Amino acid sequence: METVPSGITTTSLARFAEIATDALSSAREEIDALNVYPVPDGDTGTNMFLTVSAARDAIVQAVNDDPQMALGDALRLLARGALLGARGNSGVILSQMLGAYVARLAEAGPGDRNGTVVAEAMQRATDASYAAVGTPVEGTILTVARAASDAAMAASREEQARARDIFSAAAAAAREALALTPTQLKALADAGVVDAGGRGLCVVLDAAETVSTGRRPPPAAVGVPRIPVPVAVDAGDLSPDGPSYEVMYLLEADDDAVPALKATLAPLGDSLVVVGGDRLWNVHVHVDDVGAAIEAGIVAGRPYRVRVTHFAEQIAQSAARRPTQRTGRKVVAVAAGAGLAALFSDAGAIVVEGGPGRRPSTGQILDAINGSGAAEVVVLPNDPDSIRVAEIAARTAEEGGEVRVEVVASMAQVQGLAAMAVHEPGRTFDQDVREMTATARHARHGAVTVASRQAMTMAGPCEPGDVLGVVAGDFVLVGDDDHEVAVHVVERLLGGGGELVTIVAGDGGHDLATGVAAYVEATHPAVDVTVHEGGQDRYPLLVSVE
Numbered sequence: 001m002e003t004v005p006s007g008i009t010t011t012s013l014a015r016f017a018e019i020a021t022d023a024l025s026s027a028r029e030e031i032d033a034l035n036v037y038p039v040p041d042g043d044t045g046t047n048m049f050l051t052v053s054a055a056r057d058a059i060v061q062a063v064n065d066d067p068q069m070a071l072g073d074a075l076r077l078l079a080r081g082a083l084l085g086a087r088g089n090s091g092v093i094l095s096q097m098l099g100a101y102v103a104r105l106a107e108a109g110p111g112d113r114n115g116t117v118v119a120e121a122m123q124r125a126t127d128a129s130y131a132a133v134g135t136p137v138e139g140t141i142l143t144v145a146r147a148a149s150d151a152a153m154a155a156s157r158e159e160q161a162r163a164r165d166i167f168s169a170a171a172a173a174a175r176e177a178l179a180l181t182p183t184q185l186k187a188l189a190d191a192g193v194v195d196a197g198g199r200g201l202c203v204v205l206d207a208a209e210t211v212s213t214g215r216r217p218p219p220a221a222v223g224v225p226r227i228p229v230p231v232a233v234d235a236g237d238l239s240p241d242g243p244s245y246e247v248m249y250l251l252e253a254d255d256d257a258v259p260a261l262k263a264t265l266a267p268l269g270d271s272l273v274v275v276g277g278d279r280l281w282n283v284h285v286h287v288d289d290v291g292a293a294i295e296a297g298i299v300a301g302r303p304y305r306v307r308v309t310h311f312a313e314q315i316a317q318s319a320a321r322r323p324t325q326r327t328g329r330k331v332v333a334v335a336a337g338a339g340l341a342a343l344f345s346d347a348g349a350i351v352v353e354g355g356p357g358r359r360p361s362t363g364q365i366l367d368a369i370n371g372s373g374a375a376e377v378v379v380l381p382n383d384p385d386s387i388r389v390a391e392i393a394a395r396t397a398e399e400g401g402e403v404r405v406e407v408v409a410s411m412a413q414v415q416g417l418a419a420m421a422v423h424e425p426g427r428t429f430d431q432d433v434r435e436m437t438a439t440a441r442h443a444r445h446g447a448v449t450v451a452s453r454q455a456m457t458m459a460g461p462c463e464p465g466d467v468l469g470v471v472a473g474d475f476v477l478v479g480d481d482d483h484e485v486a487v488h489v490v491e492r493l494l495g496g497g498g499e500l501v502t503i504v505a506g507d508g509g510h511d512l513a514t515g516v517a518a519y520v521e522a523t524h525p526a527v528d529v530t531v532h533e534g535g536q537d538r539y540p541l542l543v544s545v546e
């Protein structure tokens with residue numbers, strides 16, 4: 001496993017992403033409650049969680065697909081995942097810090113000391129966070145970051161300092177700086193709390209310390225006594241005449257277009273943060289003129305994934321939200337193609353787009369659960385690598401106490417279709433989940449795909465273009481005729497008996513699907529056959545036997 005002098009490996013990087021995501025998931029509600037600056041909209045914890053979970057999804061999926069992935073590639077994926085998934089002011093800043101941090105790790109040479117590399121990476125992360133913010137304000141995540149990197153640099157000067165010592169020093173300094181944030185920002189002192197973004201950063205640094213030392217650091221204090229001494233600070237969006245909207249978008253633009261973009265956006269409002277590089281940027285600003293903010297992005301390049309939040313409406317909805325507002329039961333299903341999406345949607349499910357190479361993030365599934373309006377939600381991940389993501393989203397959604405969520409561990413699209421077919425909202429929630437789980441588990445599944453590269457499979461070596469037969473996720477046949485391979489898969493599945501064969505045709509797989517259906521009807525007349533157009537990539541045929 002490739003490693004840099006800091007001792008960080010691809011495996012430890014993925015483990016950090018897992019632990020940080022879990023920790024932010026657990027602390028999300030607490031951090032949301034601390035959120036009084038720059039806008040008291042109660043979403044800082046959620047935004048930071050979604051940002052880190054996007055990074056986690058990117059790297060864990062990639063490592064699962066390629067366990068021997070080079071560390072440099074893993075570092076780039078982590079940074080890109082955070083950038084694409086960044087939400088809110090603190091989330092965007094955190095994504096910039098992660099990007100700068102991993103960039104320094106990627107530059108490390110064989111002669112660099114462990115402690116020095118980690119400390120300099122933290123220093124660079126802090127510098128990048130200050131540079132990204134239009135008007136830096138102390139008493140925020142920036143202050144906590146500065147304290148952590150200063151402590152890291154000081155600790156690195158010790159001759160025997162190891163990476164674990166640097167992480168411990170940085171995390172401890174961050175907790176101390178967090179406790180002092182109310183003395184630097186009047187809004188925090190008035191509310192009697194520490195900074196929400198700073199608290200989120202402490203959670204991330206604590207996760208890094210846990211990975212490097214195996215110890216769980218002490219929790220940071222989140223509430224503080226009210227401080228009677230007033231501190232003169234620009235209240236920004238907390239003032240009655242502050243900007244009304246948060247505008248965020250991803251931007252494809254040349255790097256030299258960004259200074260002009262910042263100069264255009266800065267007079268429109270505040271909380272301006274622009275992060276990224278290499279023609280991909282994440283733009284965040286609070287404004288009154290939404291159109292002008294988006295127009296500035298159009299002038300600079302190509303904005304997309306535009307998100308506009310009206311603060312007053314968001315705050316009102318948050319304050320008015322009650323558990324009794326959610327009613328009924330919904331199913332959230334991950335679909336790997338347009339046809340599959342239509343099948344799930346027609347059956348009443350809320351569809352999240354996914355599939356090999358574009359599996360959904362935790363945030364996408366969480367948004368679907370929260371947006372369902374249901375008091376009970378069943379999630380069908382329909383892919384082994386999406387199950388963990390679905391479970392994190394389910395646990396996060398349940399923390400608010402307003403919704404009950406269960407994940408049916410469907411390993412394939414056809415298992416999800418089988419589970420959807422027996423879904424019955426009239427049953428109790430537990431009975432419905434048990435029935436859907438049992439049906440998905442008993443639906444034996446297989447597939448036909450085409451090899452894209454040379455590899456060694458359980459069925460032997462394969463070359464690009466070979467047809468591969470899959471049963472229950474394992475390769476069972478390498479051939480050159482898609483019909484013969486598909487028939488072999490079906491016979492393997494029917495070997496244990498069965499009454500119904502469901503065939504889902506992928507992109508370009510219609511003729512194969514109809515040919516296999518005809519074969520089953522001719523050779524197994526007692527078995528019913530159903531054919532659907534799924535439109536999924538990479539798999540011209542999906543099949544299940546019930």
